[in-house]
Amino acid sequence: MATMPDLVLRDIHQPSAPSWWPPAVGWWWLAAALLVLVCAVVGWRLFRAWRRRRWQQLFDAEVAAAPDAAGRIAAMSSLLRRAARRHRPDADRLHGDEWLSFLDTGVPGAPFTxxxxxxxxxxxxxxxxxxxxxTALHALARARFIALMLGRRR
Structure with missing residues (x-):
């Protein structure tokens, strides 16, 4: 066979690299999943903050409604007893040192006893x-009330 002398051969041309935009479908799914996860975490934190503020307002309103110091202390004790039932059904029937020891459970320094x-x-x-x-009792009882309502031992 005879060769063709006027045939000019050129190198193989590679196609251009694909652009990075728009990304493949898998990246869209990953971005959507991350967005849902971030929204869920932010929503949960906002809900917990809202719930904490609501319980603080409830605690402060009930204590402020009492006419004197003895009434405020009784209101604090009543609120703590209601919150304590979330952890132990018979906690509202504890009295004396047993009640204070229950409140000290998980709290460093035993501030109640x-x-x-x-x-x-x-x-x-x-x-x-x-x-x-x-005032100090109110701050201490309010912090313990919130911890009991949030379901934490501390």
Missing amino acids: TGDGIALRDGAFRRDAETLDT
Whole structure:
């Protein structure tokens, strides 16, 4: 066979690389799944923050409705007892040191049996309840109420 002298051969031309946009369908699915996951986490955190604020407002409103210091201490104790039933059905029937020990469960420093929380034992029945530090007790009881309502031991 005779060769053709006027035939010019050229290198093989590669097609151009595909562009990065638009991405393949799998990347869209991955982006959608990540978006759903991020929205779920943000939504859950917003819901928990809203629920925490609602419980704080409930606690503060019930305590503020009491006419005197003894009434405020009784309201704090009542709210704590209602929240404690979420962890132990008979917690509202505990009294004295058993009740304070239950409140101290998981809390560092035992603030209810040795600290300001000891006023919950008999503060609602004392004539001199005005002399107790109800502000510190309120902060302590409110933090424990929120922890019990959120389902944490601490």
